[in-house]
Amino acid sequence: MSRANVLLLLSGSIAAYKACTVISRLAQAGVTVQTVATPAALRFVGAATLEGLSGRPVFSNLWEEGRALDHIEHARAADLALLCPATANTINRLAAGLADDPVGALFLAWELKQKPWWIAPAMNHHMWQHPATTASLAKLRDWGVRVLDPVDGPHACGEDGAGRLMDPEAIAAEVLAALPK
Ligand SMILES: Cc1cc2nc3c(=O)[nH]c(=O)nc-3n(C[C@H](O)[C@H](O)[C@H](O)COP(=O)(O)O)c2cc1C
Secondary structure, X not given: OOOOEEEEEEOOOOOHHHHHHHHHHHHXXXXXXXXXXXXXXXXXXXXXXXXXXXXXXXXXXXXXXXXXXXXXXXXXXXXXXEEEEEOHXXXXXXXXXXXXXXXXXXXXXXXXXXOOEEEEEOOOHHHHHOHHHHHHHHHHHHOOOEEOOOEEEEOOOOOEEXXXXXXXXXXXXXXXXXXXX
């Protein structure tokens, strides 16, 4: 059983339900999973699901009473952060260094040179190929972020192309392999 800590951050993609598989696999392996969700992510999966799978309340509001320093404490405690699914919007926000929500604040509080921050993008293929997204991903990679590249395939919108979230079982396996034993 693992004793590692993972910060699992969700943004608002139709693929958010697949992150539940990742959380479940990590929790089954003994990993402590702290979930973080944008307001849009909580429109796709409920806080009760995230709490039920991880055994901990989701962190989704920087201003919640009693949780004022959570963005620093969660960044300190975790061995690895995984933004899954990563929307175009949140990728662009992180690349701009915006910290007015829990995901952005945690990213800026994270010691990028010391601990892995991974992102698993999921989006329509036009969003994936847009120069704004491409430029932001290049910036994040340059800062040391690992991108778990999406795959080709059908999208929920009916179109086909690159941008489908990598297989959640494979994502969980990659995370487990990277964690301290
Ligand atoms: C049904 C639906 C599905 C969506 N799926 C995606 C998606 O897979 N990837 C993406 O980048 N944006 C997607 N969006 C758009 C985002 O939800 C929107 O840009 C939102 O502002 C993202 O906020 P967040 O990045 O703070 O979570 C979707 C929107 C809707 C209504």
